[in-house]
């Protein structure tokens with residue numbers, strides 16, 4: 001289960017810089033708290049985390065949109081899966097770009113702090129922020145992509161009675177499950193110190209909190 005994944009060059013560099021900063025912060029009197037999960041756990045537990053939201057959205061779609069079977073064009077539906085895959089891939093890239101946009105907006109050196117990459121063995125794209133943030137900034141950065149490419153299109157699809165876009169939006173909400181898991185870990189993390197820094201973990205989903 002805890003078999004070490006082979007890190008990419010970008011990840012190794014980021015880990016090295018992180019470890020040096022980590023040592024410096026420990027020497028400055030900060031206490032380290034890891035709020036991380038493995039990539040596979042982020043994927044499956046994230047899926048579970050997203051389910052209540054998915055069920056509520058499906059309930060809303062069922063209640064608020066008329067069942068219009070004549071509008072379901074079967075010729076269109078036959079190539080629908082391919083279109084869905086293509087749009088979901090594009091929106092997944094957009095999801096990571098939004099993480100970068102929000103984290104970069106808050107980071108002390110702005111967009112210099114942002115790195116993008118893909119963990120190919122897990123087919124998981126990621127955005128990493130190499131500078132510390134506040135708790136609130138980290139939560140906004142983690143939540144924004146799923147709000148913009150998941151919840152917002154889901155509500156628009158419900159308003160427009162568009163089941164195709166609704167399916168895509170639901171997939172993007174499910175894809176945001178890992179972020180929801182991290183947000184939940186962060187919101188339930190109680191600190192007793194005055195000063196707290198929240199740093200994105202260099203190689204794992206989640207972050208490290210430094211408190212003193």
Ligand SMILES: [Zn+2]
Nearest residue numbers: 095099145179
């Ligand atoms: Zn994300």
